[in-house]
Amino acid sequence: MKCLILGAGISGLLCARELVQSGCQVEIVERGQIGREASWAGGGILSPLYPWRQPAAIERLTQSSGQHYAELSQALKQATGIDPQWQQCGMLWFSLRDLEAAIKWCQKRKIAWQILSPKEVAELQPGIEVQESQALWIPEISQIRNPRLIKSLQQDLRQCGVILKENTPVLGFVRSRERIAAIKTSNGKIEADVFIVTAGAWSSSWQIEEAWQPDIRPIKGQMLLIKAKPNLLRLIVQCDEHYLIPRLDGRILVGSTVEDSGFDKRPTRPAFEELYAFALKTLPILKCSPVELHWAGLRPKAPGGIPYIGRHPEIANLYYNCGHFRNGVAMGPEAAKLLADLVLNRETNIDPQAYLPKNRML
Ligand SMILES: Cc1cc2nc3c(=O)[nH]c(=O)nc-3n(C[C@H](O)[C@H](O)[C@H](O)COP(=O)(O)OP(=O)(O)OC[C@H]3O[C@@H](n4cnc5c(N)ncnc54)[C@H](O)[C@@H]3O)c2cc1C
Structure with a gap:
């Protein structure tokens, strides 16, 4: 299965890692440079600033991600020689x-x-x-040096055969009935079986013929x-x-x-x-x-700072992992795992209901 990921911030890179490790063919299309938007600009604290004030949907993702970060950081350091400096x-x-x-x-x-x-x-x-x-x-409470995490993830993905296309803005979708057939980019069309929107603050910037759009x-x-x-x-x-x-x-x-x-x-x-x-x-x-x-x-x-994770309500092969607001690094690994499980129709670690676009339509 070919998965095309739209946007190479932490959300897109971690999704790519989950999917390539599960045997998918993965390509990422990035408008600018890899990981140079929010994922570079943030602080890398691996907890919400006030964790006790968060809704359960945010806490579930941050807590579960927190349990994997030390291991992820170590694995990336070993694979790439770039230390994300989890501490x-x-x-x-x-x-x-x-x-x-x-x-x-x-x-x-x-x-x-x-x-x-x-x-x-x-x-x-x-x-x-x-x-x-x-x-x-x-x-x-721990932290990670997010710019290094991105560098290390990028290197790891290349080593795993993921195609990363920088300086390639996605301009829109080519729709075929209830599916997306391809994306239009500044360098032509790219086809895939599954499309995953991880474009951060820009995730609702494409018109999809009157279909639902995330509120970001x-x-x-x-x-x-x-x-x-x-x-x-x-x-x-x-x-x-x-x-x-x-x-x-x-x-x-x-x-x-x-x-x-x-x-x-x-x-x-x-x-x-x-x-x-x-x-x-x-x-x-x-x-x-x-x-x-x-x-x-x-x-x-996204509303409530709760990310959209899951399939578009009307388009069968379009997925979202976006809207993480202040906690995109802290929620990253578990959000990506959930997305990959939904794409691959696997059992999920956590209940996806709070994140599914179909449950969050305006
Ligand atoms: C000042 C600040 C401090 C923060 N501190 C923390 C913290 O301590 N801990 C924490 O967990 N979170 C923190 N965050 C939040 C965290 O950085 C974000 O939630 C997270 O980075 C979002 O990642 P993302 O991959 O979804 O978005 P982004 O990193 O913004 O990535 C989206 C990517 O999509 C690309 N894109 C957009 N449009 C297109 C297009 N048309 N075609 C192709 N590509 C496109 C962009 O160029 C970008 O690279 C902070 C954020 C800021 C700004």
């Missing part, structure tokens, strides 16, 4: 208005947690400016990258909408904004100032380290 660095929350709910959530799932005093915070992470009388610490909105997020020394920060720090993420080489990501401003991806000065002020307030020693980069990406938001 269980833990996460520290300040200013929690729903601390009780957070604790209940941990207790119910038997996840280790601790309430730390300012003195304990200072011992755990020297240099942090504590503004609160207490902080929540969950040591099991772009939500802009801006980030800064500070070039700090290794071990200055060892854990993820979260306070309201902002966070710091340490990478193994010392670099620190400062995120993020949440802006409903269409497909405009330009970084802005006010966002820079907001993020930089947060970074210096939280870890004042960062004033000695240069800001290396400032960028924005577009998160693909």
Whole structure:
């Protein structure tokens, strides 16, 4: 069976891996460069920012994916020599208005947690400016270096025989009754048996002759990258909408904004100032380290942040895995596995009902 994947972000690459490992012939068509949109722009935290506030449909995918990430990272490193740098660095929350709910959530799932005093915070992470009388610490939260994950996945897929076509925008579908016969691209038509839309924020940009379309909105997020020394920060720090993420080489990501401003991806000065002020307030020693980069990406938001995974309600060979909003990396492996199981008509690990397009028609 030939599967054609439309869009090479984390969602498309992980679907390709599942399908090629199951014996399918797989081709990916990407408008620009592999993985250079949201999947590159994100932070790589392998948990929702406030996991206890999430609907069950998001939690199921993130929890299950979380169990596979260490192994996936190791397998990719071995196969390609590119280390996606998975690490269980833990996460520290300040200013929690729903601390009780957070604790209940941990207790119910038997996840280790601790309430730390300012003195304990200072011992755990020297240099942090504590503004609160207490902080929540969950040591099991992990992260992955998403740009490296993409590089490594890309290399792995090529080694497995997947065809990756960059700089090839998909322009539309060629429909034949209740099926898609081919896609039209800037380089001509490409036929396949199954078509899978993984085009992130752009997943509803093709007209399909009055058929259903997923409801996806772009939500802009801006980030800064500070070039700090290794071990200055060892854990993820979260306070309201902002966070710091340490990478193994010392670099620190400062995120993020949440802006409903269409497909405009330009970084802005006010966002820079907001993020930089947060970074210096939280870890004042960062004033000695240069800001290396400032960028924005577009998160693909489906209603409720719950991705569409499964078959188009009216078109038999058209599938979706899109709309993961703030958690596309965290949900990635299990979302891709679910999609592949549905395409291949296999039993699924998790109940697909909450994600199926036919159950989510407006
Ligand atoms: C600032 C920020 C921080 C984030 N932090 C995290 C985090 O810490 N943890 C987490 O889990 N998630 C995070 N996210 C969310 C996560 O990045 C996304 O949910 C995820 O990357 C979505 O992946 P995707 O593959 O669906 O979309 P994308 O990565 O956007 O990929 C879609 C691809 O489709 C291609 N495409 C579009 N149109 C066409 C076309 N016509 N033809 C061919 N190809 C096309 C695009 O070029 C793109 O490469 C963050 C996002 C942002 C912006």
